[in-house]
Amino acid sequence: MQLKFYKYQGTGNDFVMIDNRLQNFPKENIALISQLCDRRFGVGGDGLILLENDENSDFKMVYFNSDGNQSTMCGNGGRCLVAFAKKMAVIDNHTSFNAIDGLHHATIENDGTVALQMIDVTSIKKEKEYSFLNTGSPHHVQLVDDLKNYNVKEQGATLRYGSLYGKEGSNINFVSKINENTFALRTYERGVEDETLACGTGATAVAIAMHDSGLTSATAINISVEGGELAVSFDKKDNLYSNVFLKGPAEFVFEGTITV
Numbered sequence: 001m002q003l004k005f006y007k008y009q010g011t012g013n014d015f016v017m018i019d020n021r022l023q024n025f026p027k028e029n030i031a032l033i034s035q036l037c038d039r040r041f042g043v044g045g046d047g048l049i050l051l052e053n054d055e056n057s058d059f060k061m062v063y064f065n066s067d068g069n070q071s072t073m074c075g076n077g078g079r080c081l082v083a084f085a086k087k088m089a090v091i092d093n094h095t096s097f098n099a100i101d102g103l104h105h106a107t108i109e110n111d112g113t114v115a116l117q118m119i120d121v122t123s124i125k126k127e128k129e130y131s132f133l134n135t136g137s138p139h140h141v142q143l144v145d146d147l148k149n150y151n152v153k154e155q156g157a158t159l160r161y162g163s164l165y166g167k168e169g170s171n172i173n174f175v176s177k178i179n180e181n182t183f184a185l186r187t188y189e190r191g192v193e194d195e196t197l198a199c200g201t202g203a204t205a206v207a208i209a210m211h212d213s214g215l216t217s218a219t220a221i222n223i224s225v226e227g228g229e230l231a232v233s234f235d236k237k238d239n240l241y242s243n244v245f246l247k248g249p250a251e252f253v254f255e256g257t258i259t260v
């Protein structure tokens with residue numbers, strides 16, 4: 001069977017999008033998904049996302065990492081899926097959709113920028129060397145010197161597979177402070193098992209962890225990633241980070257047909 005795919009990217013975090021409202025994509029086929037995400041043997045992407053029907057919202061997001069396995073929330077993927085849903089005429093500029101971590105609200109601005117509401121954060125593990133929190137996906141956040149020359153792949157893999165996170169693993173974020181409301185970030189992504197050019201749940205985790213650690217008092221924070229610029233804003237009251245928004249570009253790249 002032939003199916004259309006659409007390639008999107010948000011700050012260089014790239015995804016293969018498929019409209020699966022007719023349920024004709026074989027989503028249990030891990031080898032197929034990982035082959036479609038392969039940059040040499042397939043379309044290429046950090047993940048594959050299905051747009052599906054949902055009973056209680058505009059659509060459902062089903063996310064797979066490039067290793068072919070279904071995973072937890074993807075912030076940049078969610079933003080790209082909103083742009084894709086508009087292209088498929090499922091939504092206009094405002095939407096609510098369901099993902100694995102619950103209901104998300106999002107808005108597409110006039111310049112195509114997508115602002116996506118992320119889950120509230122109530123629990124942050126704070127250690128001397130790092131913070132750990134869940135922003136829809138699990139994130140280790142660690143400040144490092146000389147981020148530019150840091151070996152993200154090697155150090156990220158060591159932490160991701162180390163005793164801290166066990167079988168489930170974690171995404172690993174290495175950070176440096178640029179100024180009061182700007183941080184630079186490089187992320188090792190679980191399920192891609194490499195550094196990606198950006199990670200939306202990671203950028204969200206970094207903004208909240210930096211605020212929680214007292215490294216900034218700003219509640220609107222710019223996160224400079226390898227593939228561009230993301231912005232994270234939130235409200236903080238007592239131990240609750242709410243009204244959390246991740247904002248940035250979400251762009252169509254190309255489309256084509258695959259045989260499944």
Ligand SMILES: N[C@@H](CCC[C@H](N)C(=O)O)C(=O)O
Nearest residue numbers: 071074075076137199200201
């Ligand atoms: N690229 C993502 C995160 C995707 C999920 C992650 N790899 C995991 O399995 O935890 C983002 O933009 O948030």
